[in-house]
Amino acid sequence: MQGIIRLAALAAATALAGCASFSPDGGMGVVADITTRTTAKEVASVRSDDDAERVRAATRRLLARPLSADAAVQVALFNNKGLQADYHQLALSDADRVGASLPPNPTLSLMRISGDGALEAERQVAGDILALATLPLRSGIARERFHQAQLRAALATLRLAADVRRAQVRAVAANELVVLLVEAQSAAEATARLATRLGETGALNRLDQAREQVFYAETTAELAGARRMASSARERLIRLMGLWGDDLGFRLPERLPALPRRPLTQPFVETDAVGHRIDLQIARLELSALATSLQLTEATRFVTLLDLAGIDRKTIEPDGRVIRERGFDVQFQIPIFDGGEVRVRQEAETYNIAFNRLTERAVTVRSEARDAYRSYRAAYDIAGHYGREVLPLRQIISEEMQLRYSSMQVDIFALLLETRQRLASRRAAIDAKRDYFLAEAELSTAVNGGGGTTGEDTARQTASALAPSND
Template identity: 65%
Template sequence: MFWPLVPQSIHSRSRAQRLAAFFAATLLSGCASFSPDRGMGVVADVADQTIKKGVISIRTESDAAHAQDVVRGLLRRSLTVDSAVQVALLNNRGLQAAYNELALAETDLIADSLPPNPTFSISRIAGNGALEVERRVVGDILALATLPFRSDIARERFRKAQLRAAEETLRLAAEVRRAYYRAVAANDLMVLFTDAKSTAQSTAQLAEKLGRTGSLNKLDQAREQAFYAETTADLAALRQEATSSRERLVRLLGLWDGDIAIRLPQRLPALPGRPRSLPGIEVDAVAH
């Protein structure tokens, strides 16, 4: 919609000034600003309450340097499941991409919460020896009328983006925990099968010697040899599984180059002496 304003008339000039003041006041009253944490407050609260870990959205060089210092400090020691989760939350590129999408969603929220900018134009009309100057102020009345509804929709989308970022944080933490325990379990089984292979080899060699003396028949000798071959094949498969599990954990942690030489325990932690009492487990399951 537009309003032609002819400056030869004092009334027209006054009307143009009023319209300009109206649009300026509307624009200033609707100005929105970015939140100090760029929407990360909800994500940080969920991470702290659920998994007791800190999160950070890396947007500056100082943020990246701080995250790298924390990660390197954690990698100097043997990784525990908690330290592995914290490394992933600070160093995983996919998670940082989700946090960047949250920042873009807030940008869309700010853009949709602002009223449309009015357009000013000046034109000259010449004819019959006369010259007229026409000024126009063009504003989108429909956009102004629907501004509250568009702002509410944008706010809901931003809220969904916050929840998606929080969900991605919890999903990554769960995946890191599974990958960590699988990698450690593969190491534990590999140690166990290494001992089993050594025992099977000694037993097969003893069976061969007994067979030469006639103290052990061919069938029992073949059985021991088969057990030794089967144990050797199982150990080779476990070594491959241990390598794959370790590589998956390294990928989830976001490590590369010289940082992939992580130290993992050789055995799983001991099981508790008796089952833990969790009286509120059903309530927690329903609440979450």
């Protein structure tokens, strides 16, 4: 009878073990779905030489053309090694899931003692009956933990995509500013030379000469600073894309893209954010995992004090007689001081912590979404105002000043002053367009996640609070 029970237990364990297997894609399916839906980009976990060659060929094709923001994001998703480390971390979580879903291995202990003509052979088979009984609950927790790891990998992907998009926008805008300041420096240099010549003839006093020369000097210094900023912006983009060597010669567009004809309309931006934010999804899964863990703790608050082992022992006496002993060995900790209430209270309070953090994060997400959309609309209106009103009016003024200068109605200094004002308006227009594309990126991340560290930090704090104790 005892053998039948043992065989049944082993059969059940074998059946449960057969249900646990590694994911065929290392968990990348969820990451790919979220990334494609949010950014329309492809992700790749590089695990072989063939994968590396495919990614390399795709990168070369993307770098052969001026690198748009979308192309830069795709290059980064293929080449950023930090992101690849996150994908391997996901595969490691898959292995942890399988390990947590397997029943405990039985322990076989063999002992042979001889001396004074006595010989004893002892065979003891011990199985963790408690772990086997609670395996379904533990497997459910392991699956939820793995899904959280998938969402964290997706969150890292979206964060990288957002950072790359912002870096590309800043790099292109910085290059535009350099070109504009080169033009401004050229005009300032011509003005300074003219002022010097007029000063030599006595037609211009020293104060006006100094004003023109200091403008040239300040513009030169500003151009040097703009070139430094453009170089730094390009290097940051390079780091995020994971490029080096021959790939550093890629070209950026000469200017930022044109504004869309119509701004995005998102009347339900709060609802979209609460439904789509990955950090909130992670926190929800943490709360669900903790609820399961609390059930497990309540169910095993006394049983975990039990250690049961089956014994099958054979002893050979000196006279040759064989004595066989069968039975079981039970060790039970008497719950005088702690009957499990401490663990149950710890799990309950941890659940309350996670619930309140999740609620707090949901309120924050709603506010972030509203703020991001208002900033987006304001940036669109400001950039559009420069494009529709300010720059066309500045062009009209410039053309009229040229006509008046040609007819000798204004002098050269009035014309140069107008040129400075037009350059200042163009610079403000570049900044406004840059701010629009940055606001667009921020709106996307406010709705989908990945835009900053606040949400992920909250999720990690929750994960830490919910992590099962090793005690």
